[in-house]
Amino acid sequence: MNVLPVNKFGALETPFYYYDVELLKNTVASVLAEAGKYDGFHVHYAVKANFNPRLLQIISAAGLGADCVSGGEVQAALGAGIAPSKIVFAGVGKTEKEIRFSLAAGIFCFNVESLPEAELINELAGECGRKAEIAIRVNPGVAAHTHANITTGLAENKFGINYELLPEVIAEVQKMENLSLIGLHFHIGSQILEMEDFVALCNRVNDIQDMLESDMGLQLPHLNVGGGLGIDYEKPLDNPIPDFAKYFATYANCLKRREGQQVHFELGRSIVGQCGTLVTRVTYVKHGTCKKFVIVDAGMNDLVRPALYQAYHEIDNLTSDATAEAYDVVGPICESSDVFAKDRMLSQTKRGDILAIRSAGAYGEAMAFGYNCRKLADAYLSSEI
Ligand code: LLP
Numbered sequence: 015m016n017v018l019p020v021n022k023f024g025a026l027e028t029p030f031y032y033y034d035v036e037l038l039k040n041t042v043a044s045v046l047a048e049a050g051k052y053d054g055f056h057v058h059y060a061v062k063a064n065f066n067p068r069l070l071q072i073i074s075a076a077g078l079g080a081d082c083v084s085g086g087e088v089q090a091a092l093g094a095g096i097a098p099s100k101i102v103f104a105g106v107g108k109t110e111k112e113i114r115f116s117l118a119a120g121i122f123c124f125n126v127e128s129l130p131e132a133e134l135i136n137e138l139a140g141e142c143g144r145k146a147e148i149a150i151r152v153n154p155g156v157a158a159h160t161h162a163n164i165t166t167g168l169a170e171n172k173f174g175i176n177y178e179l180l181p182e183v184i185a186e187v188q189k190m191e192n193l194s195l196i197g198l199h200f201h202i203g204s205q206i207l208e209m210e211d212f213v214a215l216c217n218r219v220n221d222i223q224d225m226l227e228s229d230m231g232l233q234l235p236h237l238n239v240g241g242g243l244g245i246d247y248e249k250p251l252d253n254p255i256p257d258f259a260k261y262f263a264t265y266a267n268c269l270k271r272r273e274g275q276q277v278h279f280e281l282g283r284s285i286v287g288q289c290g291t292l293v294t295r296v297t298y299v300k301h302g303t304c305k306k307f308v309i310v311d312a313g314m315n316d317l318v319r320p321a322l323y324q325a326y327h328e329i330d331n332l333t334s335d336a337t338a339e340a341y342d343v344v345g346p347i348c349e350s351s352d353v354f355a356k357d358r359m360l361s362q363t364k365r366g367d368i369l370a371i372r373s374a375g376a377y378g379e380a381m382a383f384g385y386n387c388r389k390l391a392d393a394y395l396s397s398e399i
Contacts, residue, residue, distance in 0.1 A: 059078045251328075
């Protein structure tokens with residue numbers, strides 16, 4: 015599993031994304047098996063992590079739902095054959111056009127992030143003579159142990175409605191004729207490996223449920239706890255599939271579910287992260303005064319995570335097994351932050367070698383851009399080459 019067919023890579027123009035379909039299918043099977051151990055657990059794939067249509071089709075065929083954050087993502091999910099009844103739509107800035115489109119498609123639920131948004135959905139649902147099902151996204155004030163740029167559950171973040179304001183907001187929403195409040199939505203951040211963070215979220219959800227019940231006599235049929243389960247960026251080959259068993263057991267044990275209450279998950283990275291590799295070729299090896307630079311043909315525009323979050327990705331030289339040396343692995347973009355790794359030990363590297371930048375399946379291709387007039391990298395599935 016995750017063995018790269020480097021003999022087939024020589025003919026392909028680099029850089030490109032390569033996806034191991036077998037690993038993706040095994041990962042999806044593991045998510046479904048582990049979530050399936052608990053009644054009423056539903057998994058929606060977070061499309062933002064990777065919207066490559068061929069991957070979406072595999073994910074859809076396996077039966078996962080979708081978590082979307084734009085009209086484009088709703089369209090991509092529908093295009094891949096995901097049933098509207100399994101689609102949830104979050105995001106702080108849903109536009110009128112996106113809301114109309116999603117209402118017409120008949121998606122399962124809008125995760126509403128503010129009162130003005132609730133008002134707009136109410137108005138637009140009224141215009142098309144329907145009732146929109148909504149969950150309120152609650153900012154739970156729970157810190158996740160992850161990079162500051164990808165934590166979302168704190169008062170200082172723009173997401174959701176502060177849990178202290180919830181009763182007032184619910185009271186307002188209940189007055190809106192064309193909305194049906196079916197649940198609460200939470201998401202505390204991404205690349206979370208400490209189950210304690212999810213336990214803290216469960217505790218907060220439990221408190222909120224108790225408060226709504228005692229103060230307002232309210233019980234809701236759905237809870238959506240978001241995504242965020244991390245992957246092993248340091249040892250991707252040893253741990254290609256995240257520990258979904260532990261993750262779902264944490265929620266099953268810690269969440270005080272009301273009778274019949276359904277629990278929804280929005281997992282992105284943990285599903286597609288490890289199946290993707292960015293394959294790049296060495297253009298030059300440059301000897302500086304104090305460093306050696308491996309200059310590759312992929313840049314931060316192809317994989318922005320190292321530049322944006324100082325994220326670590328394993329890098330292997332697929333065409334050399336000579337003694338390792340320390341290199342800075344950098345791209346060709348005119349930005350000092352166009353660096354994939356600093357002082358990284360790599361088998362002695364020369365011009366023309368092929369490098370694999372691992373764990374690039376999530377937020378890699380999906381966040382690529384065309385800076386410096388660069389063409390977006392191609393993507394190949396293992397089943398195609
Ligand atoms: N649900 C909501 C409401 C989210 O905001 C996110 C991710 C997810 C689910 C999926 O989270 P996951 O299971 O993938 O952790 N570009 C960053 C990550 C941004 C995550 C944004 N929200 C990165 O490359 O690390």
